[in-house]
Structure formats: structure tokens, C-alpha cells
Amino acid sequence: MTGPAVVRAFDAPTGGFRPGAGPGRLPAAGDLALPVTGAKLLTDVDGRPLHVADLPTDTDWVPLGTLDGVPAWATDLTTTLPGRARGWASLAAEVPEPYATLAGRALAVITWRRTHRWCGACRAELADLPTETARRCPDCGLYVPMQLSAAVLTAITRPGRAGSADELLLVRHATGPTGLWALVAGFVEAGETLEAAVHREVGEEVGLSVDRLAYFGSQPWAISGPGVLLAGFTARAADPHAEPVVDGRELTEARWFGLDALPAELPPAYSISRWLIDATVTAARA
Numbered sequence: 001m002t003g004p005a006v007v008r009a010f011d012a013p014t015g016g017f018r019p020g021a022g023p024g025r026l027p028a029a030g031d032l033a034l035p036v037t038g039a040k041l042l043t044d045v046d047g048r049p050l051h052v053a054d055l056p057t058d059t060d061w062v063p064l065g066t067l068d069g070v071p072a073w074a075t076d077l078t079t080t081l082p083g084r085a086r087g088w089a090s091l092a093a094e095v096p097e098p099y100a101t102l103a104g105r106a107l108a109v110i111t112w113r114r115t116h117r118w119c120g121a122c123r124a125e126l127a128d129l130p131t132e133t134a135r136r137c138p139d140c141g142l143y144v145p146m147q148l149s150a151a152v153l154t155a156i157t158r159p160g161r162a163g164s165a166d167e168l169l170l171v172r173h174a175t176g177p178t179g180l181w182a183l184v185a186g187f188v189e190a191g192e193t194l195e196a197a198v199h200r201e202v203g204e205e206v207g208l209s210v211d212r213l214a215y216f217g218s219q220p221w222a223i224s225g226p227g228v229l230l231a232g233f234t235a236r237a238a239d240p241h242a243e244p245v246v247d248g249r250e251l252t253e254a255r256w257f258g259l260d261a262l263p264a265e266l267p268p269a270y271s272i273s274r275w276l277i278d279a280t281v282t283a284a285r286a
Contacts, residue, residue, distance in 0.1 A: 016098040017072075019105060020065035022131040027061045029053035032072040034064065034106035040085040041103050042077065047084055047094060055081070062109060067102050074106040076114065088222035092270045100270060104222035109133060111226040112146045119144075148227045152197045153185035155276040156210055158237040160258055166284050167256040168277065169237070169244060170263070171206065174252050181263045183273050185230075186250075194231050202235075206244035206254045210235035216279070219272035232272045234280065259284045 033050040035042040044050060052061070052073060061073040088107055092100035112133070119126055119137035126135035126144055134145040156169040170181035186201035188194060195213055202208050216232040224230075244254035257263060259281050267273035 017067050017102045017105075018065050020063060021133045022063065024063075024071075027052045027071070027073050030070070032067055032070055032102075033061075034072060034074045034103060035077045035081065035083075036074060036106055036110040037077040037085050039107065039111075040087050041091055041106060042081060042083045042085050043091070045082065045084050047086075047091075049099065050083065062113065064102060064105050064109065067098055072102055072106075074110050076110045089268070092222075093268060097270065101220055104220050107222050108220075108226035109146065116144055116146075146227060148229045149224075150188040150194065150197075150229050150231060151185060151221070151224065152188060152194055152201060152231050152233060153183045153273055153276070154198050154202060154210070154213075154233045154235050155183055155216070155280045156202065156208070156235050156237055157259075157280060158240040158256065165258045165260040167258055168262065168280060169206065169208075170255060170257055171244075171246070171251050172253040174250055178252070180265050180267055181255075181257075182267050183276060184254075185273075194233075198233050198235065205247050205251050207247075208242055208244055209238040211238045212236040216276055217272065219275075221272075230272050232276045234276070 029052055031052045033052045033055055035050065035055065042050065044054070055075065059075050061075055064072040064074050066072060088100075088104055091103050095103070116135060117126060118124070119140060119142050121142045122137060122140045124137050124139040127138050128135055132145065134143065136143050157166050158169075160166050169184065171184055172178060172181060184202050184205050186197065186205065188197040192200070198213060199210065202210050213233055213235045216234055218229055218231045221228045221230045244256075246252065246254050262277070262281070266277060
């Protein structure tokens with residue numbers, strides 16, 4: 001079986017969302033507005049994006065970048081405004097991918113600004129850097145950029161029995177959406193490459209070894225926390241006869257499924273986990 005092709009979501013955008021930290025200019029009435037309230041984003045009552053003109057004139061705006069050339073701004077709401085507040089998962093399930101990515105950046109930037117107000121070295125209040133998503137201490141000079149947390153997930157396959165389709169390893173997690181059949185995943189440790197993280201996580205969580213590791217693509221992921229970046233891989237089981245043994249802490253179950261008989265309880269269509277699964281199925285049919 002050849003490795004699955006990278007889907008269009010990973011191609012370099014000609015339009016779409018482009019992150020940016022420098023304002024360039026003041027917000028205009030027709031610019032996109034992404035108000036954040038707690039861990040949710042505010043849209044209008046029908047779920048459509050808001051614009052700068054929809055919020056009070058004294059709103060404190062933070063630049064996010066552009067969506068199809070239109071500047072986008074976030075704000076940390078401190079008052080109640082009419083509209084519909086939703087978590088990122090609910091929003092991402094309904095809106096086009098570029099707006100879902102923009103919404104995830106709004107949540108990440110606003111959450112980072114809330115939780116990085118003070119210098120960790122000398123306790124002074126940090127100051128914004130105008131052209132970066134970063135802050136600097138005016139007293140000791142400590143530089144505090146917004147940092148990403150990288151995580152890996154892997155679609156592991158093995159040959160099926162004679163005359164049968166290849167099989168895909170799916171797991172159920174002990175926390176989160178426990179009813180879903182998902183892929184082996186985990187965060188990258190400091191000093192670890194993405195590839196090394198795949199081998200470690202697969203070994204720790206299901207007791208397997210893999211080879212033919214190939215990079216698939218990545219996705220910013222606002223559900224696991226602000227600033228999470230998921231990197232997807234495909235791999236083959238090094239021993240096609242080995243069976244998974246779950247760790248009992250992070251996973252509750254792991255099973256091989258034929259690519260022609262996958263369960264219905266799969267990750268949502270807007271997730272890289274689902275993109276990996278769908279691409280693996282498509283590649284097997286080619």
C-alpha cells in the first residue's frame with residue numbers, strides 16, 4: 001500500500017487565512033471581529049462572523065492576520081454582548097476550514113495574553129511587542145513569545161489476512177470523547193523530534209513498533225488547549241502479527257479494523273485525525 005497523499009488543506013494558501021501580529025492600520029468597520037469570552041467565541045445569533053462595527057467603539061483589538069485579504073481582529077470580552085457563544089469544536093464543525101483556523105488563533109492569542117501578563121523572572125508587568133505575538137519585560141528584558149505545543153498522531157496500518165483489506169489501528173481514550181475510535185497520539189517532549197515522539201508514543205500506548213514512517217501534514221488544534229499544533233504521520237506495524245496492548249492509563253481499548261469495515265464512531269470531519277483516516281482508506285483503494 002502506498003502512503004496517502006497530502007490533502008489540499010495543507011497546500012500553501014493563495015488566499016485563505018494568513019496570520020499576522022502587526023496591525024499595519026487601525027481596525028475598520030468592515031474588518032472581521034472575533035470576540036473571545038472565556039474559552040468560547042462570539043458570533044451573531046445565526047452563527048455568522050461579527051465585524052468590528054458590531055462591537056463598541058472603545059473595544060481593545062488585537063490583530064490576528066487576514067482572511068481572504070480582510071483584516072481580522074480579536075478581543076477579550078469583559079462585558080456581555082448579544083450573540084451566540086460557542087466552543088471551537090462546535091464552530092469548526094459548521095464553518096469553512098480557513099475561518100476555523102482563524103477562530104483557533106483568536107482563542108490561542110487571547111488565552112496567551114491573559115496568562116502571560118507578568119514577568120516570570122522579576123514580576124514586572126510585560127509590554128507588548130508591536131510586530132510580534134510576544135511580550136518583553138521592561139525591567140529585565142525577558143523575551144516572552146507565544147509558544148506552540150507540538151503533538152503527533154499516527155495512522156498505523158498492517159496487511160490484512162489473505163484476500164482481506166489492510167487493517168488500521170484505532171484506539172479509545174480514557175479522557176475526552178471516550179466513545180470515538182481515534183489514532184494513537186501524544187505530545188512531543190523537549191529535545192525530541194517529531195519522528196522520535198511517534199515511536200515513543202506508539203510504544204508507550206499500545207506496545208507496538210512501527211516502520212515506514214511518513215509525514216502527512218499538520219493542523220492547529222484548539223480543542224487540546226491554546227497553541228497546540230498536531231503533526232500527522234502514517235506508518236506500518238513493524239510486526240504484522242503483533243497485537244496492541246493498551247497502557248491502561250491514557251487508553252482503554254485498541255483494535256485493528258479492516259479499512260473496508262471501519263467503525264462509525266470516527267473523529268469529526270474537520271480534524272486531521274479524520275483526514276488521515278480518510279486518506280489511508282483512499283490510498284488503499286488506489
